Amino acid sequence: MYLTVRNATKTYGPFTALDSVSIEIEQGEFVCLLGPSGCGKTTLLRLIAGLSRLDGGDILLEGAALSDLPARKRGFGIVFQSYSLFPxxxxxxxxxxxxxxxxxxxxxxxxxxxxLLELVKLPDVADKYxxxxxxxxxxxxxxxxxxxxxxxxxxxxxxLSALDAKVRAELRGEIxxxxxxxxxxxxxxxxxxxxxxxLADKIICMNHGVVVQAGTPEDLYQRPKTRFVAEFMGISNLLSTDAVRRAFPALLATRPEGPDDRVVACLRPEQIGLIPAPDGSATATVRGISFLGNLRRLEVDSAVGPLIVETHGAAPCREGDxxxxxxxxxxxxxxxxxxxRQMAESPA
Structure with a gap:
């Protein structure tokens, strides 16, 4: 493995920013650290860069320890949100x-x-400030x-976070x-x-200073392991076992064993099909339709509560159907x- 982080720990007073985090990056791999604000992803990057010191754990590059090596001697390139160019x-x-x-x-x-100016498609700006x-x-x-x-x-x-949407998309492709x-x-x-x-070959999803799931983009979107990942990686319809048992019993065929309150069913909006049913066999009602350019997002009232459904092209039905x-x-x-689980483990 090219870069290895083992059991990295970082605290600031009583706050634990990173709690025994381990990640790996292969040669030539593009890896994204993904998570909400405060999850520890920038702290981890700063530790790898040598801009902050580990409180515990190891960082290895091709098997050589980096923990005591200053940032200037690590030979890494860093790009910040704020450009940081010399004006x-x-x-x-x-x-x-x-x-x-x-x-x-x-x-x-x-x-x-x-x-390099040719590579970033700005060959004519060398003399500008x-x-x-x-x-x-x-x-x-x-x-x-x-x-x-x-x-x-x-x-x-x-x-890319300081740029507008169109420029972000363009620069994403350039990166x-x-x-x-x-x-x-x-x-x-x-x-x-x-x-x-x-962008990523591999996504490392973090929350509360720990890695909650790592894998390919397809893994995290199509096969999330927890409610947090399912909700963070796009829109999800999450249903309890009881709701599935009442309204969609066929889905129980793929349910793992265990207590009802420890797992939920995750349905992505594009995985739900809508069939017009004016003859009294209907089980849901379309309450709203949003046009989003390349898709339409429908809000549907069902026997298990509101669901989000997405379709490409023309909507198969209208509001009220x-x-x-x-x-x-x-x-x-x-x-x-x-x-x-967190609620069950928290003190009363």
Missing amino acids: NMTVAENIGYGLKIRGTSRSEMARRVAE PGQLSGGQQQRIALARAIAVDPRLLLLDEP LHVQRTLGIPTLMVTHDQEEALA RVTLSIAPEACTWVADDMA
Whole structure:
């Protein structure tokens, strides 16, 4: 394994930011740390970067310990949310800064800067200053500066969160192109599920200072292990065992054994089919339809309460229509109800 974090622990007074966290990154892999604010993902990135010190655990790069190595000697490239470009330096000087302090010759530095400007698709801005560039352009320059010195690992701390939606989508594609072209192992912090799904080879989902699930984007979306992951990775309809038993008994075929209150059924909105049923066989009513461009989101009142259904193309029904619901048993994922467990374990 290229980068290994074992049992990383970090506390701030009585607050535990990281609680024995272990992760692995393979050579050339793009990994996203995903989770809500305060879950510990930026703390973990800072520990890997050497910007904070571990209270316990180990960080290894190709088997060599990093814990006592200062940030400047780790050979990592870092891109922050705030660009962090030097305002009094030109774009070329910003990109070449790391090369300059390493004693790179002027000719080699000029060649490398020109190469990177082509890579980030800004070949004509070398003589401009950061204040003359848009936010998206500045972040591309920050990315070029981070990879100029051939980093052993690229660390991205929410680099797109300050940009508008269109620029974010464009730059997301550029980051992935650069990472794939150069093959740099990359660790990116984000709270944006769509961003993680689009970019990552592996997603590490965190909450309350621990890793709750790690796997491919498909794993976390289609096969979440807990209620938290199911709810955080997009929209989910979560149903109790009792509700499923009453309204959709066929879904019990895939239910794991155990007490009713320890698992819930997870149904993604696109996995629920709607069939118009004006003849009295209906089991649900369409209460609202939202047009979202490439899909329509329907709010449906059912025997088990409100459900969210998503369809592509024209909606199969209108507001007020009576419908029946079609759900294949294999479309249902049963997940651990971590909320119920936490309530059971909390002191009275």
